[in-house]
Amino acid sequence: VADKMLSRQSEETELQPELREHLASLLLLQPWHQLTKSPLQLLAELSLYPCRGRHGIPWAVPPGIPPFICSSAASLSFQLRNRFQKKVPPGAEAAHIAVGEVKFLEKPFTAFIRLRRAVTLGSLAEVPLPSRFLFVLLGPRGKARTYREVGRAMATLLADELFQRAARQAEHGEDLIAAMEAFLDELTVLPPGKWDPSARIPPPSCLPAPRATGHPHSNGDVVAAGDRAGPGHPCSGEELERTGRLFGGLLRDIRRKARWYRSDFSDALHPQCLSAVLYIYLATATNAITFGGMLGDATGSMQGVLESFLGTAFAGSIFCLFSGQPLTILSSTGPVLVFERLLFSFSQDHSLDYLEFRLWIGLWVAFFGVVLVATEASHLVRYFTRFTEEGFCALISLIFIHDSLKKMLSLADTFPINRRYRLDHVTSYSCVCNASAGNTSLPAPGQAQPLLPAGGWGRAARAGPPPPPAPQPPAPPAALSRSRCLAQGGHLAGSGCQFVPDVTLLSVLLFGGTFLSCTALRRFRSSRYFPTGVRKVVSDFAVILAILASCAIDATLGLETPKLLVPSELKPTNPARGWIISPFGANPWWVCLVSVVPAILVTILIFMDQQITAVILNRREYKLQKGAGFHLDFLCVSLLVAVTSVTGLPWYVSTTVISLAHMESLRKESATSAPGEPPEFLGIREQRLTGLAVFILTGVSVFMAPVLKHIPMPVLYGVFLHMGVAALNSIQLTDRVRLLLIPAKHQPDLPYLRHVPLRRVNLFTTLQLLCLVLLWVIKSTAAAVMFPVMV
Structure with a gap:
C-alpha cells in the first residue's frame, strides 16, 4: 500500500x-x-520492568x-x-x-x-x-x-x-x-454562539434513504439497523392476513414456526435465561397459589391449590412446546374465576353436578375454538387499536398492583399491630391457660413454657435438650403451650393472650424492600459503578438477588411471617371427586345441549382475553424476529380447555402482566454502546426453554415444599407489585398521563408531540382514563365476566 x-x-x-x-x-x-490494559495488567508489567524509559521493550529486527x-x-x-x-x-x-x-x-x-x-x-x-x-x-x-x-x-x-x-x-x-x-x-451547521440548547431541531424533510445494512445476530438472524417492516417480519401484519381457505392461517403459522423450532431451544443457552426461569417461576407459583385458593373458595374445594399447580404445569408445558408465541405465560385470570363462581352457584341452585356441567361447557368451547381457527377469525385482532391494547394492559397492571397491596393490608387482620402496648405497663401483662379438671393431669411437653410469663415481655429462655424419660408429675395449666391448651379444651386468659409480634410491620418492610430492590437492581445496568459485565449480571438476576436478600433478612430476625405454602400430597382437594370427570351419570341428558349457551360466552371471553394479550406481546417495539402465531396459539388454548375440563383442572389463558415480565427479563441490549450512551435495545431472546422450565418447576413444586416454605409471602407480593409497575411503565399511556401534570415548557421531546397538538393528546389520554375507570367499575361487579368483551 x-x-x-x-x-x-x-x-x-x-x-x-x-x-x-x-x-x-x-x-x-x-x-x-x-493503553487499554486493565490496572492488574499494568501493575504486573511494572513489576517485571520497573525502569522503563521507552514505550516498549527493544527487540531485534531482522535486516531487510x-x-x-x-x-x-x-x-x-x-x-x-x-x-x-x-x-x-x-x-x-x-x-x-x-x-x-x-x-x-x-x-x-x-x-x-x-x-x-x-x-x-x-x-x-x-x-x-x-x-x-x-x-x-x-x-x-x-x-x-x-x-x-x-x-x-x-x-x-x-x-x-x-x-x-x-x-x-x-x-x-x-x-x-x-x-x-x-x-x-x-450538512447542518450550528454556530457555537447562536446555538440554543432549548430549541428542537427537526430532522430534514428530504433525506436520501441509506442502504439497509444488517449484521448477523447471535442466533443466526440478520438484524437491521432500524425497525424493518417487510414480508415475513412480525411488524408487517402478514400473520393476520386471510388466506380464504379452511385452516389456512393455522397452516401458515405452522410453516412459519417450524423453521425456527430447533433454534427455539438452542437460543436458550444463555445465562440470562436462567435468571428469567427463576423470576417467572416464583411469580407463576405465587399466582397459582393465589388463584387456587380463590377457586377453592368459589367452587366448594372442587378445585384448589393442588389442581391449580398441576393444571398450570400441564397446560403451560404443552403450550410452550406447540404454540406460536412460546414467550406467553398461561394462567388463570379474573374473568374466568368470576365465571367459575357463577357456574358453581348456578349448579348448586339447580342441583346439578358442577364438574360434569363444566366438562360439557369445556368441550363446546374447544369445538367453537376449532371453528374460529378454521374460519381465520383471529384476523379480526388487526382492528385492535392502541386505545384497546393500552386500556387492557393498564387495567391488568392495576389489578396486579391493587391485589398485591390488598394482600399486604390483609395481614394486619391476621397479625394485628400492637397499638396499645406501653413499656411502662410491661409488668401487668400475663397469659395463663384455664383448663378443665380432667385435662390438667395430662403431662406437658418438656419444652413447653408459658406464652408470656407474668414477669413481663422479656425474651423467653431457650429450651434445653429434653430430659430422659421419667415419670412426670401432672402439669399445671400454666405450663401448657397455647396450642396444647386449646387442643385439650382449655381457654386462654390474661391481658397478654392477644399479643402477636410485629409481623405486619416486618412484612411491610419486606414487601417494600423487595419492590425497591428489584427496581434499583434492574436499573443497575445503566449505572456508573463496577465493570459492564458485573452490572449486566446484577441486572439480569435483579429479582432473584432481591428475593434472596429479603429471605435472609427474614430468617435472621426469626419472626413468624406468613410463608409460601405448597401442597405436599398428590390428591384432589375434595376427596369426593376423582382425576377424570365422567360426562354422563350425575346430570340429565339435556345438560350437554344447554351447555352451548354458556360455552358461547366462555369462547368470546377466552378469545378476547387471549388475542388482546397476543397483540400486546407482538408489538412492533419488541422487535421480534421469529413471527407470531395467533391462530396456532388460540387452537392450543382451545384444546387445552377440553383436556383440563376432562381432568377437572382450571382453565388457562394468556396472562398479560407475567408474560410482559417474561419478555422484559429476556431483553437483549447492545454491548457496543459508547461510554455514557444508553445501550440500544436489540429485541427479545425468543425461545421455548424458559417457559417450559418454568412450568416443569411449577409441577414439581409439590416435592419442593420443604424448601419453598422458607420464602415469605410479603416478598412475593413485592415481586407482584414490581411486575405490575413494570408493565404499567411499558405502555405509552403512562407517559401521556405524566404529560397532564408537566407544564408545556418542561415536557420531554416525545416523537408524537411533534405531529399531534398537545390538546389532542391530552383529550385522547382523558378519554382513555375515563374508559379505564369504567372498566374498573365493571371489574368490581358481578358483570366482571364480560370484562374482555367490554374492552
Whole structure:
C-alpha cells in the first residue's frame, strides 16, 4: 500500500528518491496506541520492568524487513486482548487517518487510498478490523492545527454512510470532490454562539434513504439497523392476513414456526435465561397459589391449590412446546374465576353436578375454538387499536398492583399491630391457660413454657435438650403451650393472650424492600459503578438477588411471617371427586345441549382475553424476529380447555402482566454502546426453554415444599407489585398521563408531540382514563365476566 501511494504521484508532484525513502520509512513505522490494559495488567508489567524509559521493550529486527511488517504478528495478540473491541459493533470497518508535520517536507503530501476489498492491515488499528479507506496528510512544520482539523473533517466524511457509498463508487478524484460537495449541501451547521440548547431541531424533510445494512445476530438472524417492516417480519401484519381457505392461517403459522423450532431451544443457552426461569417461576407459583385458593373458595374445594399447580404445569408445558408465541405465560385470570363462581352457584341452585356441567361447557368451547381457527377469525385482532391494547394492559397492571397491596393490608387482620402496648405497663401483662379438671393431669411437653410469663415481655429462655424419660408429675395449666391448651379444651386468659409480634410491620418492610430492590437492581445496568459485565449480571438476576436478600433478612430476625405454602400430597382437594370427570351419570341428558349457551360466552371471553394479550406481546417495539402465531396459539388454548375440563383442572389463558415480565427479563441490549450512551435495545431472546422450565418447576413444586416454605409471602407480593409497575411503565399511556401534570415548557421531546397538538393528546389520554375507570367499575361487579368483551 505504501509503495503504491508513493509511486502513483502525478508528474507535477513526483517525489525525489531520497524524499520517497524518508516517507516510506515514516509510513512503515510501528504505530503506538493508547493503553487499554486493565490496572492488574499494568501493575504486573511494572513489576517485571520497573525502569522503563521507552514505550516498549527493544527487540531485534531482522535486516531487510520493515519494522511494521515484523511486528504485525506480535501486535495482533495485543489487539485481541483490547477491551475496546467489545464496543465495536459487528460488521464494522476501520478507516485510517494519519496527519502530522515533518521537517523534511517543503509542501504538503496528501493521499487517499481505497482498497478493492476490506482487509486487516496488521496492527495499524487498535483492534483487528478490516480496513478499506486510508487518508494520509503530511506537511512542513508550523501548521499542525490545520492538519489536525483536516483529519477531523475527513473522519466526519468517512463516518457518513452516503459518502462511503460515493467513495466506493468513485473512479477519479473529481468524484470524491463531488461527494464532498454533496455532503456539504446536506450538512447542518450550528454556530457555537447562536446555538440554543432549548430549541428542537427537526430532522430534514428530504433525506436520501441509506442502504439497509444488517449484521448477523447471535442466533443466526440478520438484524437491521432500524425497525424493518417487510414480508415475513412480525411488524408487517402478514400473520393476520386471510388466506380464504379452511385452516389456512393455522397452516401458515405452522410453516412459519417450524423453521425456527430447533433454534427455539438452542437460543436458550444463555445465562440470562436462567435468571428469567427463576423470576417467572416464583411469580407463576405465587399466582397459582393465589388463584387456587380463590377457586377453592368459589367452587366448594372442587378445585384448589393442588389442581391449580398441576393444571398450570400441564397446560403451560404443552403450550410452550406447540404454540406460536412460546414467550406467553398461561394462567388463570379474573374473568374466568368470576365465571367459575357463577357456574358453581348456578349448579348448586339447580342441583346439578358442577364438574360434569363444566366438562360439557369445556368441550363446546374447544369445538367453537376449532371453528374460529378454521374460519381465520383471529384476523379480526388487526382492528385492535392502541386505545384497546393500552386500556387492557393498564387495567391488568392495576389489578396486579391493587391485589398485591390488598394482600399486604390483609395481614394486619391476621397479625394485628400492637397499638396499645406501653413499656411502662410491661409488668401487668400475663397469659395463663384455664383448663378443665380432667385435662390438667395430662403431662406437658418438656419444652413447653408459658406464652408470656407474668414477669413481663422479656425474651423467653431457650429450651434445653429434653430430659430422659421419667415419670412426670401432672402439669399445671400454666405450663401448657397455647396450642396444647386449646387442643385439650382449655381457654386462654390474661391481658397478654392477644399479643402477636410485629409481623405486619416486618412484612411491610419486606414487601417494600423487595419492590425497591428489584427496581434499583434492574436499573443497575445503566449505572456508573463496577465493570459492564458485573452490572449486566446484577441486572439480569435483579429479582432473584432481591428475593434472596429479603429471605435472609427474614430468617435472621426469626419472626413468624406468613410463608409460601405448597401442597405436599398428590390428591384432589375434595376427596369426593376423582382425576377424570365422567360426562354422563350425575346430570340429565339435556345438560350437554344447554351447555352451548354458556360455552358461547366462555369462547368470546377466552378469545378476547387471549388475542388482546397476543397483540400486546407482538408489538412492533419488541422487535421480534421469529413471527407470531395467533391462530396456532388460540387452537392450543382451545384444546387445552377440553383436556383440563376432562381432568377437572382450571382453565388457562394468556396472562398479560407475567408474560410482559417474561419478555422484559429476556431483553437483549447492545454491548457496543459508547461510554455514557444508553445501550440500544436489540429485541427479545425468543425461545421455548424458559417457559417450559418454568412450568416443569411449577409441577414439581409439590416435592419442593420443604424448601419453598422458607420464602415469605410479603416478598412475593413485592415481586407482584414490581411486575405490575413494570408493565404499567411499558405502555405509552403512562407517559401521556405524566404529560397532564408537566407544564408545556418542561415536557420531554416525545416523537408524537411533534405531529399531534398537545390538546389532542391530552383529550385522547382523558378519554382513555375515563374508559379505564369504567372498566374498573365493571371489574368490581358481578358483570366482571364480560370484562374482555367490554374492552
